[in-house]
Each structure stands twice: as structure tokens, then as C-alpha cells.
Amino acid sequence: MQAKKIPNFNDEFDIKLLLHITRKNILYTVAFVAIALTIAFLYLRYSYPLYQTKALIQLDIEDKTNKFLLNTMNFDEGKSSLIGRIELLRSPFFIKKALAKLPLEVSYYRKGTILNYEQYKTNPYVVEAQVNNPEIYGTPIYLEFLGKNKYAISYSLPGGITRDSEFLISEKAMFPEVTLNISFQTFGSGKMPPPNITKSTYFFILNKPDDIVTYYSQRLYINIANQEAKTISITYNDRNPDKAADIVNAVAEEFIAYDVEKKSESADKILDFIDKQMALSYDQLIQAENNLEAFRQEHGID
Numbered sequence: 001m002q003a004k005k006i007p008n009f010n011d012e013f014d015i016k017l018l019l020h021i022t023r024k025n026i027l028y029t030v031a032f033v034a035i036a037l038t039i040a041f042l043y044l045r046y047s048y049p050l051y052q053t054k055a056l057i058q059l060d061i062e063d064k065t066n067k068f069l070l071n072t073m074n075f076d077e078g079k080s081s082l083i084g085r086i087e088l089l090r091s092p093f094f095i096k097k098a099l100a101k102l103p104l105e106v107s108y109y110r111k112g113t114i115l116n117y118e119q120y121k122t123n124p125y126v127v128e129a130q131v132n133n134p135e136i137y138g139t140p141i142y143l144e145f146l147g148k149n150k151y152a153i154s155y156s157l158p159g160g161i162t163r164d165s166e167f168l169i170s171e172k173a174m175f176p177e178v179t180l181n182i183s184f185q186t187f188g189s190g191k192m193p194p195p196n197i198t199k200s201t202y203f204f205i206l207n208k209p210d211d212i213v214t215y216y217s218q219r220l221y222i223n224i225a226n227q228e229a230k231t232i233s234i235t236y237n238d239r240n241p242d243k244a245a246d247i248v249n250a251v252a253e254e255f256i257a258y259d260v261e262k263k264s265e266s267a268d269k270i271l272d273f274i275d276k277q278m279a280l281s282y283d284q285l286i287q288a289e290n291n292l293e294a295f296r297q298e299h300g301i302d
Helices: 015-024 026-045 064-073 082-090 092-099 209-217 241-299
Strands: 051-058 106-111 125-131 141-145 150-157 161-168 178-184 201-206 220-226 231-238
Touching (some): 015 026, 082 220, 082 231, 082 241, 092 209, 106 125, 220 241
Antiparallel strands (some): 051 231, 125 178, 141 150, 150 161
16 A cells, blocks of 8 residues: 655745745735734824822831830830831821812813813813702813803703803803802913913813712822831822822822921920929939938938
8 A cells, every 4th residue: 555645844834835825915914914003003192191100208117206205105116117107198088188289179171082181280271169069070061262251161960951051251150050160370461361272172070079089099009118128109190190290299298297297296205204204303302302311310410
């Protein structure tokens, strides 16, 4: 029986065959590459960039003041631990106090063709709001300037409720849910509208005060960076680089102020403790002198 010859096609690379297949399917190859490049371009062009800011805080836990108090007054050393400081930084009360210094009550945006851009500290106008109905919180309120002295407000609420009205810049926009006062930021020599403000559509969102701390604390990462060096890292990610930096700096600065205040309080406790010890020692010295004088008189010693 004659043995069947097995071709060595799998063992050798045939360049001619590869070129033949490529020429035959050149249109599919070009189409695939073009689609891949188009998708990559659209993703990079129409996706929000994410910025990260990070701060490091080095702690001086074993300072002389606290060490003195711990050794002399039996203070709980755990209160000054690294973990205790981190829990303080993560606490809602502390974060609320830090974020209170930033303009986060109202979020300003400029509406784009595809993407919307947050105008953190770059908003050309300022909104002062008096909320009458909590449903307005979190609702995009659209603002269009119709001229230097006129603007239009529109928004929609659940249940098919829509509001759309025009106002003069000198009057308040009054709705059942909210009363708004719109004014221009200081531009040039005074509060004048910036150029081309009528060519853009803006919107803003009123943030519920109780939700501000919850929203930002969930995106704020506070961890031990190096336990031996006693450093804590504070990290925040946001689409706006300026806001991300401000949030991290606000938390770090608030903690530094808190730490200075606590060290000052510890120093005051040290001084108070020393004063009490001096007063006690003085009383003991007087008592010892009186006892010595009585002993001398009792035994006739000059």
C-alpha cells in the first residue's frame, strides 16, 4: 500500500501565499484599520478626561507634648495613632467643614454639541437661589442669554412639568420651585457680560447641601501611604482638574489647621498641669516648713 504524502504546508512559511491572500482581501483589511482608527479617534475626542490629584501629609504623632501627657497623665495613646487620624479625615463632619470653603452649592456647565463642560470657577455668571421645593435639587436648569439685559430660564421636572420664561437681568426669576437671581461675574472694569456670551447655552445644577458631603466623600480616597514615615495620602479624581486640586488642598489644609489647634490645646494642658503641680509643690513645701518649725519648738532646737 502506497503511503500518502503529507504536505509540509504547516512547517514552512509561504510568503507568496500570504501576499496572495492579502491582495485578495485588501479592501477588508483597509476597512478594518479605518474603522479601528475612527473608533479610537472618537473615543479620545468625545470622552471626558479624568484628572487625579494627590497630597501627602506627614504626621508628627510622637510629639513631645503628647508624649509628656501620655507619660504623666495616662492619656490614651490610641487617640493619637495614625489610624485615628485617617478616621478623622474620613469623617463626614470633617469633610463637610473642609468642603464648606469651596463653591460647591451650584455646579455650572456650558452645553456643547456632544459633551458638556463644567465651568468650575470659570462661570461667567453667578446664581443665587432660594429653594421652595426640594425637587429642584439635581435638576439641570438651562440658561440662555438673549442679550446684555435679558435671559431665558427653562427646566423640566418629573411628571411632565416644564418651566420656560424670559427675564430681565435686573429682575429675579421666580418659579414655584425656586427663586433665582442671575448676575454677571466681574469682567473688566465691572459686572459686565463677557464677549460672545449670547452664543453659548449654559445650565447649572443646584446641589442639595446634605448630598454634597456624601457625593465627594465617596470619591475621596484617604489611606496610609507609608506607615514607617507616618504619611497619609489624600487622592481625588475628577473631570475638572482645578476642582480636584481644590478638594484635595481643602482637606489637607483643614487637617493641618486642626492639627495645629490640637497641639495648641495640648500645650495649654501642659501649662495647666505644670501650674497645678507647682501649686501643689508649694503647699507641700509650706506644710513641710511648718512641721519642721513645730518639731524645733517641741524639742527646743534653735
